[in-house]
Amino acid sequence: MNAPRPRVAALALAVGVVLADSSIVVLALPEIYRDFDTSIAGVTWVLISFNLVMALAAVPAALLARRVGPGRAAAVGLAVFAGAGLACGIADQLSTLILARCVQALGGAAAITAALELLPASVGSERRATAIWASAGATGAALGPAVGGILTELVSWQSIFLIQVPVALAAAVPILAVAKHEAATGILQAELRRTGRPHIAANIALAMVSAAIAAALFLLVLLLIEGWRLTPIGAAIVVTVMPLAAILGGRLGPLVPSAKARAAAGAILVSGGLGGLALLPKAEVALTLPPQVLIGIGLALVLSALTETALSGRAPQAIHGGWTISARHAGVVIGLLALTPVFTADIAEQRTDAINAGTAVILDSKVNPLIKLDLAQKIESRLEGETGKVPTIGPAFEPLPSDPEDRAAVEELRDELQEQLNRGATHAFSPSFGLAALIGLLALIPIGLARRVDL
Amino acid sequence: MNSGLRSQVLVGTAIVLSLALVGIYLAAGGSSYTPKESQDPCEHRAWTDPESLGEIANQFSISALDGAACQLGVTREALARALATPEARERFADRYGIDEEELARAVRAGLLRAIDDAEEAGALSPFIAGPLRGTIEEIPLDRAIELINNADSLLGNVQSFLGPAGDLLEEFLP
Numbered sequence: 001m002n003a004p005r006p007r008v009a010a011l012a013l014a015v016g017v018v019l020a021d022s023s024i025v026v027l028a029l030p031e032i033y034r035d036f037d038t039s040i041a042g043v044t045w046v047l048i049s050f051n052l053v054m055a056l057a058a059v060p061a062a063l064l065a066r067r068v069g070p071g072r073a074a075a076v077g078l079a080v081f082a083g084a085g086l087a088c089g090i091a092d093q094l095s096t097l098i099l100a101r102c103v104q105a106l107g108g109a110a111a112i113t114a115a116l117e118l119l120p121a122s123v124g125s126e127r128r129a130t131a132i133w134a135s136a137g138a139t140g141a142a143l144g145p146a147v148g149g150i151l152t153e154l155v156s157w158q159s160i161f162l163i164q165v166p167v168a169l170a171a172a173v174p175i176l177a178v179a180k181h182e183a184a185t186g187i188l189q190a191e192l193r194r195t196g197r198p199h200i201a202a203n204i205a206l207a208m209v210s211a212a213i214a215a216a217l218f219l220l221v222l223l224l225i226e227g228w229r230l231t232p233i234g235a236a237i238v239v240t241v242m243p244l245a246a247i248l249g250g251r252l253g254p255l256v257p258s259a260k261a262r263a264a265a266g267a268i269l270v271s272g273g274l275g276g277l278a279l280l281p282k283a284e285v286a287l288t289l290p291p292q293v294l295i296g297i298g299l300a301l302v303l304s305a306l307t308e309t310a311l312s313g314r315a316p317q318a319i320h321g322g323w324t325i326s327a328r329h330a331g332v333v334i335g336l337l338a339l340t341p342v343f344t345a346d347i348a349e350q351r352t353d354a355i356n357a358g359t360a361v362i363l364d365s366k367v368n369p370l371i372k373l374d375l376a377q378k379i380e381s382r383l384e385g386e387t388g389k390v391p392t393i394g395p396a397f398e399p400l401p402s403d404p405e406d407r408a409a410v411e412e413l414r415d416e417l418q419e420q421l422n423r424g425a426t427h428a429f430s431p432s433f434g435l436a437a438l439i440g441l442l443a444l445i446p447i448g449l450a451r452r453v454d455l
Numbered sequence: 456m457n458s459g460l461r462s463q464v465l466v467g468t469a470i471v472l473s474l475a476l477v478g479i480y481l482a483a484g485g486s487s488y489t490p491k492e493s494q495d496p497c498e499h500r501a502w503t504d505p506e507s508l509g510e511i512a513n514q515f516s517i518s519a520l521d522g523a524a525c526q527l528g529v530t531r532e533a534l535a536r537a538l539a540t541p542e543a544r545e546r547f548a549d550r551y552g553i554d555e556e557e558l559a560r561a562v563r564a565g566l567l568r569a570i571d572d573a574e575e576a577g578a579l580s581p582f583i584a585g586p587l588r589g590t591i592e593e594i595p596l597d598r599a600i601e602l603i604n605n606a607d608s609l610l611g612n613v614q615s616f617l618g619p620a621g622d623l624l625e626e627f628l629p
Contacts, residue, residue, distance in 0.1 A: 252465075261462030265469035272473020279477060279485030290476055298469070356493055359532035363517060366510075376539040430486075 008122050010174040011115045012132055014078055016140030017167055018108035022051050022332060023141050023217055027149030027232050027239075028157035030225045035157070036094040044340050047218065048333055049098045053105035055329035061106070062113035062322030070318065071178030074114035078175070080107030082168040088161035109325065111168075112137070116321035118178060126317060133321065134307040135250060138300055142243035145217050149236025198320060201450035202310035203327035205263065208443035209302050210328040211335030212270055215436030216295050217242070218336060219343065219429055220277065220288065227425035228283055241289050245296025252301065259305040259312075263447045266302025267440055269294045274437035278430045283422035302443075303328075309450050335436065343432040354424030358417045365416075367409045371401060375410075496524035496531045502576035511578045515569045519603045522568030526561040527553060538562075538600050559596035566591045566599060 025032075025046055033043040065073035084107060087100035112133075119129035151159045217239070224235040249266070256262055276291035307324050314320040362372055362379075375397065397414040401407045456464070494500070500521060502514050517531070520538075524531040529551060537547030548554065553561075570587055573579035579587075591599070 256461045256465050257458045258462040261465050265465045268466070268469040268473050272469070272476055275473065276476040276480050279480040281480055281483035281485045287480075294472060294476060355536075356530065356532045359535055360493060363520070363531065363535055366513070376535060379539075 007174040007178070008119070008132070010171045011074070011119055011122065012136040013167070014074065014171040014175075015112050015115050015133055015136040016143075017164060017171065018081065018112050018140070019137040020140035020144035020147065021104065021108060021164065022047075022054065022329060023144035023214075024148040024160055025050075025157075026145045026217055026221045027225070027236055028152040028160055029221070031152055031157045031232065032094075032097070036097075038094055040344050041340060042094060044336060045098050046094075046101060048336050050101045050105045051214075051329040051332040051336075053102045054109050055326045055333060057106050057109040058113060058325035058329070059319065059322040061109035062117075062318040065110060065114040065117055065318055066316060069179065069182035070114035070117035071175060071180075071182045073110045074118060074175045075172050075179040077107045077110030077112075077114060078168045078172040080104075081111060082165045082172075083107075085161045085164040085168065089158045089165075109322075112325060113318045113322045117316065117318035118175070120317065130308060130311050130317070131304070134304045137307075138246060138250070138303045139243070141213075141303075142246040142296065142299065145221060146236045146240040146243060149221075149232040149239070153231055153233030153236065196314050196320075198323040199310040199312075199314065199450065201446040202306050203323055205267070205443045205446040205450060206303070206306045206310065206324055206327040207331035207334070208439050208446070209267055209270060209299075209306065210331030211338070212274060212436045212440035212443070213295070213299050213303075214332040214335040215339050215432065215439075216270070216274055216277070219339070219432050219436070220292075222343075223277075223426065223429050224285070224288075227429065228285070228422060230285070238285055238288065239292070241292040242296040242299070245293040246300040249297035249300030250304070252297070253304055259309045260447065260450065262301045262305035263309070263450070264444060266298040266300070266305060267443045267447060269298030270302060271298075271437045271440035273298060274433050274440060278433035278437060280426050280430075283419075283426045306447070306450075335439065339432045339435060342435060343429065346428040346431055350424045350428035354421045357420045357424065361417050361420060362413060365409065365413045367413055368401075368406055371406060371410060375413075493530040493532055496521040496529075500572075502572060502578065511573065514576075514578075515573055516603050518569035518572040519562075519565040521565070523561040523565030523603075525568075526564045527551070527557070538603060555596060559599065562596060562599040562603065563591055563594070566602060 029043050029046065032038075032046060033040065036043070061073070061077070081104055084100045084103035088097055088104065091097035091100055116129070116133050119133055120126045123129050123132065148160050151157075151163065220239060221235055224230045224238055225232065230238065253262055256265075273291040273294035273296075276294065277288065280287050310324045310327075311317055311320050358379075359376075362375060365372070367375070378395075378397075397410060400410055498521075500518065502518075503510075520531040520535055524534045527534065533547070537543050544558070548558070567588055570579065570584050570591070574581055574584040591602075594602075
């Protein structure tokens with residue numbers, strides 16, 4: 001018997017919101033970094049902490065959900081998620097924010113693993129339940145950065161967390177009926193059964209692909225905001241290409257029954273897109289769009305195929321869902337931990353090269369020496385004020401000289417200098433994107449080894 | 456189309472699209488970025504044919520920077536940024552362990568090299584160059600830096616710079 005639509009929608013919403021939370025904060029990281037006056041490595045822990053706790057807590061949360069009842073686990077999980085979201089929104093220290101993110105992950109883990117236990121009874125079929133669960137998760141993860149960027153720009157980074165509070169509580173309302181039924185009757189969804197072995201190859205592939213996708217989102221956002229100086233809302237608009245492409249990828253999936261083929265094609269597309277980002281010929285937003293299309297289509301294909309494979313023929317679904325959640329988030333953590341040091345070392349080196357190249361451009365220009373001196377002083381002040389990131393030098397060129405010849409020479413110099421800095425910043429991200437592409441390609445090995453067992 | 460063929464088409468299309476994207480970006484110069492390199496400041500840099508006092512002053516400043524940077528063993532770009540503000544000069548001194556006296560000697564050496572280059576290029580008369588060299592050897596660091604950053608003031612006002620002897624030498628300016 002199918003449950004009312006509001007419950008199915010609430011469960012899908014819960015899964016989408018929790019899994020969006022693993023990436024929603026990406027576009028807010030530069031603002032958080034400035035507000036708390038911390039390092040890139042420090043602010044990355046706002047992202048890593050959530051994913052790490054999710055990876056560690058997913059399977060225990062699933063076991064708990066089956067013991068106490070998935071309705072109660074989902075309702076309590078969403079309440080904890082909402083409460084911790086409020087704490088994130090009002091945190092006045094980085095350590096408080098990171099701690100609250102950990103608690104959010106605990107609540108979220110309970111909610112989404114319990115959802116996988118509730119969905120089959122709600123929609124009447126395990127296969128359909130898995131498809132809804134996987135799609136909701138993939139959509140949430142893909143939309144997260146764009147929503148986060150828009151909220152950060154229009155309101156504040158705190159609003160990203162505060163808005164989750166009413167959304168999570170609203171999702172909990174229809175689930176309360178199940179929780180009350182469990183409490184009243186003592187009947188749980190299914191009897192406790194011996195849990196089968198997780199699908200190792202599919203989960204390893206999920207971890208590797210998730211590492212690559214996390215790199216695509218995190219590094220691309222940093223490139224757009226810190227490298228090319230886009231606003232968060234500008235970057236959010238740019239990265240909406242990925243979820244839109246993911247919707248297209250989701251429509252392609254049902255046309256090809258073979259999960260292995262979809263997973264392989266998806267991993268290849270994700271790697272190809274990352275390869276494109278590693279080889280950007282110029283610092284232009286338009287050139288990031290084709291790679292994003294490939295990554296978006298790829299992530300929809302590979303995540304749904306691998307999730308389907310990992311859950312197929314295995315029971316109870318909540319436990320194995322917990323393993324896939326664990327694998328995906330462990331992949332995100334490993335990807336970020338592996339790539340952040342590579343990226344931060346590269347940006348420091350490229351900053352030095354870009355500054356030297358820029359100075360050479362100024363020295364060799366035909367601009368009046370007195371104007372050069374004035375520019376050099378202003379640029380030097382800006383460089384010292386913007387350590388640890390690619391500097392903006394546009395304001396150093398204001399006001400432009402009134403003499404038309406000098407003005408033209410200074411504008412040409414400004415454009416050439418900014419081009420040097422932008423190309424340097426773009427190049428700084430290349431090794432990290434390339435490494436992520438390689439990780440995505442290596443996922444083809446466990447994909448090739450994965451065998452699907454029909455339900 | 457049977458499912459096996461659909462699988463092959465999907466994977467094949469993924470490979471083609473990925474390779475095409477990577478290939479196009481490579482062909483467009485995706486891996487070819489190298490930053491504009493610093494030239495060796497100890498290498499002689501030939502003056503281009505200057506047409507105005509501004510251009511002479513430009514090349515004079517660059518020659519002076521090259522000369523000073525060569526003496527200190529740093530790039531002229533690093534030295535140019537250091538001479539922009541007093542605070543930058545302090546950071547430069549801390550970073551490279553160069554005290555004021557050493558910097559002053561290097562900046563004077565740079566100015567002397569610039570005078571040599573200007574004379575060789577025909578932009579400065581030997582009758583001016585000689586007395587200028589003598590004056591440069593004794594000027595304080597701040598004044599020397601000012602001359603690099605604003606060579607116009609030196610070359611356009613040689614008479615006042617040299618003092619009373621300047622009037623006599625005016626007729627020997629090119």
